[in-house]
Amino acid sequence: MIDxxxxxxxxxxxxxxxxxxxxxxxxxxVQGDNLGYRAGEVGVDELLAGIEVPGVALQAEQVANIDSxxxxxxxxxxxxxxxxxxxxxxxAGIVVTHGTDTLEETAFFLHSVLAPRRPLVLTxxxxxxxxxxxxxxxxxxxxxxxxxxxxxxxxxxxxxxTIHGAQAVQKVHPYRLDAFSSGDLGPLGVIEEGRVTLxxxxxASPPAAPxxxxxxxxxxxxxxxxxxxxxxxxxxxxxxxxxxxxxxDPAVGVQGLVLAxxxxxxxxxxxxxxxxxxxxxxxxxxxxxxxxFGRVLASGAEALPEAVDLPPVKARIALMLSLMQAx
Ligand code: SIN
Numbered sequence: 001m002i003d004x005x006x007x008x009x010x011x012x013x014x015x016x017x018x019x020x021x022x023x024x025x026x027x028x029x030v031q032g033d034n035l036g037y038r039a040g041e042v043g044v045d046e047l048l049a050g051i052e053v054p055g056v057a058l059q060a061e062q063v064a065n066i067d068s069x070x071x072x073x074x075x076x077x078x079x080x081x082x083x084x085x086x087x088x089x090x091x092a093g094i095v096v097t098h099g100t101d102t103l104e105e106t107a108f109f110l111h112s113v114l115a116p117r118r119p120l121v122l123t124x125x126x127x128x129x130x131x132x133x134x135x136x137x138x139x140x141x142x143x144x145x146x147x148x149x150x151x152x153x154x155x156x157x158x159x160x161x162t163i164h165g166a167q168a169v170q171k172v173h174p175y176r177l178d179a180f181s182s183g184d185l186g187p188l189g190v191i192e193e194g195r196v197t198l199x200x201x202x203x204a205s206p207p208a209a210p211x212x213x214x215x216x217x218x219x220x221x222x223x224x225x226x227x228x229x230x231x232x233x234x235x236x237x238x239x240x241x242x243x244x245x246x247x248x249d250p251a252v253g254v255q256g257l258v259l260a261x262x263x264x265x266x267x268x269x270x271x272x273x274x275x276x277x278x279x280x281x282x283x284x285x286x287x288x289x290x291x292x293f294g295r296v297l298a299s300g301a302e303a304l305p306e307a308v309d310l311p312p313v314k315a316r317i318a319l320m321l322s323l324m325q326a327x
Contacts, residue, residue, distance in 0.1 A: 013092035013148040014057045017140075018082055019044025020075065020106075021066040022099025024136035026128030037128040039067035039099055047097060047129065051141055053194070056092075056148045068099025071106065073222050079106070080113050080216055083120060093119035093147030097140065100124040100179055103157060104169045108314045111155035111166035112321055113212055115205035119152035124159055126177050135160070135177050142191045149196050154203040156188070163189045163196070165203035170311060172292060183293045215324050223323035225256035227312045228275075229290060230267045236274025243281055256319040257283050259304070260290040260312040264297060267304075275304055284323060288315045 019025065021040025025047060028037035044060045051058075063082050064075045079096065086094050094116075098106055107122050114120065123143035125136030143158040155166035160178035168182035182188070189198035216222075228238050239257065246253025257278055261267050265287040267275065279285045288307040289296050296306045307315035 012055050012057055014059065014090065015053075015093050015095060015144050015147045016086045016091050017044055017048060017058060017060045017095045017097065017144070018079065018086075019047065019060065019062045019097045020064045020068070020079060020099075022068050022097060022101075022103075022124050023128050024097050024099075024123070024125035024139065025065060026125075026130070028128050028130045031130050032132040034127050034131050037130065039128070040065040042129045044097060047136065047140060051137060051144070053141060053144045053148065056144055058144065066099075068102040068106070071099075071102045073220075076106065076109055077216055080110060080213065083110060083114055083116070084213055087114065087116050087118060087120070091118070093121060093149075093152065095140070095143045095147050096120070096122045097136075098122050098124050100126060100159070100171055102313075104166075104171060104180075105313050105317060107155050107157050107166035107169055108310075109317050109321075111203075112206060112317065113209065113216055114155070115208045116155060117153055117205065119147045119149065119154065119156055119202075121147045121156045121158055123157070126175065126179055141194075145191055145194045146196060152196070152202055154205050156203070158191065161190050161192060162187045163191060163198075167203060167309075167314075170292065181292075209325075212321060212325055215327075219324060219327075221252070223255040223320050223327065224252065225258060225316045225320045225323070226254050227258045227260055227316055228271065229260045229312075230262050230271050232268075234268035235270040236277070239271065239274035239278050243278055243283070246281070246283070254278075254283055255323050256316075257285045258307065258312050258315045258319060259285065259287045261287050261296075262290060264299075265289045265302075265306045272304070279304065284319060286315055286319055288312055 025042040026037040026039045027041035121143045157164040172181040173179040286307040
């Protein structure tokens with residue numbers, strides 16, 4: 001239940017907007033075409049044209065301009081470093097414009113690496129900038145409002161007037177404007193006409209990890225972690241193929257494996273056997289659930305450890321970062 005109200009920011013505040021692309025920066029050849037467009041076409045300066053938030057001074061920077069399905073280590077590295085730079089300056093908060101498709105992954109990555117005490121707000125759109133009724137401008141305005149809200153903290157996602165935390169946010173719909181969910185716990189709050197109302201506190205950030213940021217900046221390539229799905233008829237051949245590749249060329253071979261299990265992270269017996277072979281070969285293996293809601297409840301009796309609280313794509317990032325820290 002929503003029980004806490006935050007007033008709009010009283011004075012001027014600097015918010016830096018970092019552009020990375022996405023549908024929010026998408027352009028269609030035919031105005032109003034909401035499907036046949038190219039993401040990552042419009043620059044962040046153009047996105048901000050005409051957007052004014054009372055009491056907020058804006059500064060924009062283009063970090064990338066891509067369709068977020070193509071997100072990679074290079075863009076994440078550049079983005080993390082620019083965010084770290086701005087978080088060390090006198091800014092109220094940061095906004096990142098991003099595609100919806102991997103927004104939850106970038107949010108979780110930045111949350112894990114930067115652990116910001118100030119707001120770092122990702123926003124997006126489901127309709128391109130050339131739509132007859134684009135949702136991007138309102139989402140961007142809302143994200144800036146959240147980033148400038150006194151007391152706001154952590155990596156957040158703002159879409160369709162709803163504020164989510166990086167840990168829980170997931171894209172759950174391929175078309176609806178309100179495409180994100182925070183699952184069982186619900187969103188952190190809402191923003192309506194610039195006014196933030198919280199249902200929960202701002203999310204706690206993990207401990208700051210400056211050494212990890214250093215690794216992110218310097219290490220290449222990052223540890224390779226793959227996701228394998230368990231399903232009816234699943235076998236161990238994908239895992240065995242990864243093991244063969246690793247044996248042939250350890251430098252590019254898989255180092256970690258996330259198994260997206262059924263239900264409470266259970267695995268098809270053939271996949272489980274292959275995963276145990278992988279573990280014996282030195283690959284770090286974790287299990288999680290392919291269910292979109294809830295979390296894995298550890299039984300303690302399983303041979304392969306579970307990533308209790310994370311969906312597969314976030315478990316992949318957590319494992320990659322932990323391999324990086326251990327390496
Ligand atoms: C993307 O993720 O870059 C394209 C899709 C979207 O932003 O909705």
